[in-house]
Amino acid sequence: MEFNQQCTLKGHPPEPSRDSRRSQRSRRSGPGHIIPDASVQGAMDRERGRSGLQEDIGYRYDMNNRRFDNTALAIYSCKEKILSSVNAHQVTIIEGFTGCGKTTQVPQFLLDDAVEKNKFCRIVVTQPRRIAALSVANRVCWERGWELGSLVGYQVGMDRKFSEDSRLVYMTTGVLLQMMINKKSLEEWSHIIIDEVHERDLDTDLLMLVIKRIMIERQDTYTKVILMSATLNAKKFMDYFPNWRLNGNTLGTVIVQIPHLTTYPVTEHYINNIHGIEMPKIYKVDFYEEPKIAPDIYEMAVNVIASFDTFEKHERRYNASKPDKNGVDSFEVNERGAVLVFLPGLLEIETLYKLLNEYTASKAKDMNAADPMKWSLLPLHSTITNEDQQKVFQPVPKAHRKIILATNIAESSITVTDIKYVIDFCLTKSLSCDPTTNYTCLRLEWASKNQCIQRKGRCGRVSAGHVFRMVPEVFYNNLVQEAFPEMMKSSLESVVLHAKMLNMGSPKALLALAIDPPKLSGIRRAVANLKEVGAITIDCQGENGRRFNEFDGDLTYLGQVMARLPIDLRFGRLIMMGHVF
Numbered sequence: 001m002e003f004n005q006q007c008t009l010k011g012h013p014p015e016p017s018r019d020s021r022r023s024q025r026s027r028r029s030g031p032g033h034i035i036p037d038a039s040v041q042g043a044m045d046r047e048r049g050r051s052g053l054q055e056d057i058g059y060r061y062d063m064n065n066r067r068f069d070n071t072a073l074a075i076y077s078c079k080e081k082i083l084s085s086v087n088a089h090q091v092t093i094i095e096g097f098t099g100c101g102k103t104t105q106v107p108q109f110l111l112d113d114a115v116e117k118n119k120f121c122r123i124v125v126t127q128p129r130r131i132a133a134l135s136v137a138n139r140v141c142w143e144r145g146w147e148l149g150s151l152v153g154y155q156v157g158m159d160r161k162f163s164e165d166s167r168l169v170y171m172t173t174g175v176l177l178q179m180m181i182n183k184k185s186l187e188e189w190s191h192i193i194i195d196e197v198h199e200r201d202l203d204t205d206l207l208m209l210v211i212k213r214i215m216i217e218r219q220d221t222y223t224k225v226i227l228m229s230a231t232l233n234a235k236k237f238m239d240y241f242p243n244w245r246l247n248g249n250t251l252g253t254v255i256v257q258i259p260h261l262t263t264y265p266v267t268e269h270y271i272n273n274i275h276g277i278e279m280p281k282i283y284k285v286d287f288y289e290e291p292k293i294a295p296d297i298y299e300m301a302v303n304v305i306a307s308f309d310t311f312e313k314h315e316r317r318y319n320a321s322k323p324d325k326n327g328v329d330s331f332e333v334n335e336r337g338a339v340l341v342f343l344p345g346l347l348e349i350e351t352l353y354k355l356l357n358e359y360t361a362s363k364a365k366d367m368n369a370a371d372p373m374k375w376s377l378l379p380l381h382s383t384i385t386n387e388d389q390q391k392v393f394q395p396v397p398k399a400h401r402k403i404i405l406a407t408n409i410a411e412s413s414i415t416v417t418d419i420k421y422v423i424d425f426c427l428t429k430s431l432s433c434d435p436t437t438n439y440t441c442l443r444l445e446w447a448s449k450n451q452c453i454q455r456k457g458r459c460g461r462v463s464a465g466h467v468f469r470m471v472p473e474v475f476y477n478n479l480v481q482e483a484f485p486e487m488m489k490s491s492l493e494s495v496v497l498h499a500k501m502l503n504m505g506s507p508k509a510l511l512a513l514a515i516d517p518p519k520l521s522g523i524r525r526a527v528a529n530l531k532e533v534g535a536i537t538i539d540c541q542g543e544n545g546r547r548f549n550e551f552d553g554d555l556t557y558l559g560q561v562m563a564r565l566p567i568d569l570r571f572g573r574l575i576m577m578g579h580v581f
Contacts, residue, residue, distance in 0.1 A: 089252055349406075
């Protein structure tokens, strides 16, 4: 089958581009280093708008070593289409289902292609969460047999590991955004990949805004932008980025759709149709009230997890598995399928953790010695250490069942291959502005369908999977399809302050460029509130000197600190005043 039958490509095809390849002469200086000839370097600088080095990594690193056969992944069937689309367009949108291999393979495709063609290459891939950036960087290094920090590196906050050789760097979205704020340029990178763009957090929307602004102002950039997600409105993102002509060529945006190929089915269950599980007073739970997890729902989740031992016994017997030589069911020596439970926050994780421990303690005396209930409980939350977070990827003791209790930190980008069951409470917590108090707070709310689809995709990688949604099916069908963008539900003061951090003009004009702008009619009031708390100055620098501007002001040091604190601005001011006085 030809790749154009496997991949769907949408968008307006660009005009044929000129062949700008030039032979690059070079001379060696010391072991492992290549310094381009001066005339070649000058041509590269003029043509590409960046100072680049002729790549010699193909000589110093084994590019053919692979511990993992990526040809079985769905993304591989679209490799050539992805490469041709990226080369021909300024912006490429890759829409592929969870588990198709986007996060790990697309950057490798680009890197291998650049090395093969001896082209400048420095790729950055953003991830919305620290654990995703770390785990994916480790995964790519493992696949290729490279040392972490050599050809592939990462940066999450102050934790970084990369070198001059690094050509592929995974980092959190906020880190790249800060780089863009400081440099106001895309030229350091040959490719910018924004992964999980569907999450629409404030950093992601601001990063796309900055990239679009730089593209508009500097239409000579050769940096390619790739947006990736499993559940996004691709047409909306395609319309967001502009088309223009560069050196007689039309550069625009294209969509590449990855065919949905899956080896293992994933069965969906809801609390109203889970067979063989006692449902304790579910009829008394009103899911249409304020979002919460009722005690009965916790109890049912524990019962569901406890039923997996019996389920897997029947499954093996159905598959004609035989007892061992002693006539004892070989369940203990077989690996139990891992369980991933999605909970909205740390409090809910601690609650279920306690209930699961109590359940195993109460059943310990009743369990048959040949068939013990062995559970390895692993919390996964942003507040735990990186070392503890990495435990979810490691094997558990023999005959134990791995049970991961996670927030939406495990929703995307990270892959625990042995997950067989997903239990989804269909809840999430997100920052939003309380309309009555105008304070920003972390609110518990029902997840969107797209979020639930992402969670479902965490299982079914190596065997048939099951997802148990702890809500009635009719209730799930009424959930919103997409999550509300953070920019539109955050306090306008916070959004304006973050816009000021970009240092790219007045907040009103800048935020108007966002893919989903906030209510710009409230900018004046938001600016007044920021001036009142001392985040920005009363007057601002303009063409005619410093003057009062009701829509703008200069960012103060206090404002810079407040913008970096993950709390309401007024609380941030209170903390600063307490520190000073």
